Amino acid sequence: MSFLARFGFSVVANFFKSVITFGTGLLVARGLGPDDYGSMMFLLGTFTALRGIFDMGSSTAFFTFLSQRDRSQRFVAYYFAWIGMQFTVTILLLGLLFPSSWIELIWKGENRHLVILAFLAAFLQSMLWSIVLQMGESQRLTRLVQGVAA
Numbered sequence: 001m002s003f004l005a006r007f008g009f010s011v012v013a014n015f016f017k018s019v020i021t022f023g024t025g026l027l028v029a030r031g032l033g034p035d036d037y038g039s040m041m042f043l044l045g046t047f048t049a050l051r052g053i054f055d056m057g058s059s060t061a062f063f064t065f066l067s068q069r070d071r072s073q074r075f076v077a078y079y080f081a082w083i084g085m086q087f088t089v090t091i092l093l094l095g096l097l098f099p100s101s102w103i104e105l106i107w108k109g110e111n112r113h114l115v116i117l118a119f120l121a122a123f124l125q126s127m128l129w130s131i132v133l134q135m136g137e138s139q140r141l142t143r144l145v146q147g148v149a150a
Helices: 003-055 058-068 073-097 100-106 112-138 142-149
Strands: none
Touching: 003 073, 003 112, 058 073, 058 112, 073 112, 100 112
């Protein structure tokens, strides 16, 4: 598929994705109300920021190398092991090592289970899902990626 065709498909798919995301965001905000929606966004925001600390530019390097030429399954497995380690360390910190007082202080009175649930949501959405999409884009599978992402 040519660059122009992939670009056009991406524009249309991203438009529909934006409309769906906007509508969903409105429904979630209305359903939760200002307090609960604010808490949810705070929790998700902290874990999205934490992703930047753990990532250290490794995702950019991985996708740059992946798009340059075909890579071995071992190469991809090493990257997923790195992602798995990030997940495991964070779950251990949140679930076992951080005292409850730290959890309540850092996340403003939220309970541990809700903090872990927020981490899982942020990890699946901003880390794992984006990895899958970027892997597809690096292999120039734009239609498949944009179709699944929308």
